[in-house]
Amino acid sequence: MTQTTTLTDDERWQIALAKDRRYDGAFVTGVHSTGIYCRPSCPARAPLRRNVRFYATPADAEGAGLRACKRCSPNTQSAEEACVLAAIAAIRADGAKTLDQLADLTGYSPTHFQRLFKRTVGLSPAAFARALREERVREALETGTSVTDALYQAGYSSPSRFYDGTKGRLGMTASDWQSGGEGRQIHWRVMQTTLGPMLVAATGKGVCCLSFGEGEAELRARFPKADLVEADDSFAALFDEVLTAVEQPGSDNAHIPLDVRGTAFQQACWEALRRIPAGETRSYGEQAAMLGNPKASRAVGSANGANAIAVLIPCHRVVPASGGVGGYAYGPEIKAELLKREQQR
Template sequence: MIAATYPNDDARWDAMRAKDRAAEGVFYIGVRTTGVYCVASCGGRPLRQNVAFYATREDARAAGLRACLRCKPDLNRETLRWAVGETSLGLALVARSEAGLRLLTLGDDAEALRHDLEKRFEHARIVSDPEGLAADLKAVADLVDHPGQALDLPIDAQGTELQKAVWAALREIPAGRTASYADIARAIGQPTAARAVAQACGANPLAVITPCHRVVRADGGLSGYRWGVERKRALLAREPA
C-alpha cells in the first residue's frame, strides 16, 4: 500500500510536479511512453495521461518498466531529516541521518540553504522535520553564541579519509586558538598537503561544530570562510582567549 502521506494519484501527481524529495522511495512513477519508472524528484516531465503510480519498484518492474537512468530509482536512499532555525549569526540548516548530524550550514536565505542540502545529497530522501529537530536547532544556536563550548550531539560527517583526518584535527584546536593550513597538514602527518587541507576546510559539512573558522593564513590574517568572513570574525571574537 502507498503511504497515507500521498493517499491518491492526485496527491502523488502533485508531489511529482513539485519534485518532492520527501516522496522518494514512498512511491514510484511509471511513464508508459518511455517505459521507465522514476522517483518523484526526477527531472522528467511526462504528461499526466502517460503516468501510472506504483507502491514498490517490484510493482513497476512487474508492469514491464525499467529503471530510469536519470534519477536511478533502484538506489537505496537514506533518509535525511532537516530543518532551518534562527541563530545570532543568521540562519542555520541542520540535517540528520539515523547516525547523527550530517550537515550544519549557515546563511541568510532558507531557500538557498535547502537547495544546497538537496544538491549535496541528490540521492537521499530529504524530509522536513522542524519539530523533531527543534532540540538540535537550539543546541546549534547556543553553540553559535558560545563556539568554545562542547556540543553533546552525535555527528555523522561523510568525506574522504583525508577530509575526515583534517576535520578531526580541526576539532582538536582549542577554543580561542588558531592554526594555519600548514599546521593542520603537519598535524595529520602530511606536511606538504596544505592545499589539500584548505580544500578539506572548504568542504567541511559541519559549520562551527568542526571549527574551520579557527584556521587562518600563515601570517595570522583571516582566510576565506565558506559561510562568510564576517561570521568567521564573529565566531573567533566569541571564543575565550
C-alpha cells in the same frame, strides 16, 4: 593533476586561496590587475577576487593577453611533476603498485619518491590508490552495478577488504551508494541565529550538514537522492544543542553526534580541526603538522573547504600564516565573529 570539469569559479577561487598543488595543470588563475596568470598553488600573495578570472589552459590565458608568472612557471612542467603524473597514470591503469615499483618507474629512491608524491598530491601513493578504488566503487554503484561486481571491478580481493578499509569514511554503506543515497531520510530546519539564517540537517545517526545562508535547495544539491523531511519535534533537542553550539562557540559540543562523508584524508583533517582548542587558531601548515605531514598544507586547505558541518567541525579556526582571517565558505564576517566569540569565552 585533478579533474575539474565540474568545478565552479567559486570552488576554483577556494582552491587558489588554499594553494592546492593537486590542481596544478587543471586550470590557471588569471590576475588581470597585474597581467599575469599562475598555477593554483602559486606561493605569491593572493590577489583581490574581483581581479581574477580562471582559464582552462595557459594558451587560453595568453589569448586573453596575460603572461606567465615567473615565480610558479604555469606554462612549464617540472621533472618532479612529470614523475608524479607518470606514477598516477600507472596507479590508475594497473591498480595498486608497490612503492618500490613506482620509484623504479620514476627513477627516484623509494623514500624520496614517497615524500615527493605526498607533497604534490597530499596523500601517500598507497593512500591515493585506496582513495581511487573507493571512488571507482562509488562510480560503479551509481551506474547500477551490483555491490559485489563493483567491489571486484575496483580491485578489492573480497567484500570484507572494502568494508574494513572504508569503515567510518564513506558515511554510507555500499548499498546506499548504489542508489545515490536514495531512501535515506534527512531531517532539516532553517533556524534564526545572531549570525543569520542557519540550515541544520541530520540523519538518524547525527548532524550531516550545518551551513549559513542556505536552504532546502542547497541541501538537495548536496544530497540529491535523499528523502528530505522538515524536522519535527523529535529532532528539537538535537537542533537546540546545535543552536547553542553556534551562539556560544567554544562550548563543549563533542557529544553532538555527526554523520559525515569523506575520504580518509578528509576525515583525518576534520578530526584534527576538532582537536584545536576553542579560542585558538592554526595555520594550514600547523594543521598539516598535526596530521604528521607539515608539507600537506594545500591538501589540508582543500579538505577543510569540503567540510559541510560548520562550527561543529571548526574549520573557522584555521587562518593564513601571513595574517588576517582568510577565506570562509559563508563569508569572512561570520568567520571573524565566531573567532571573536570563542576568544571572549
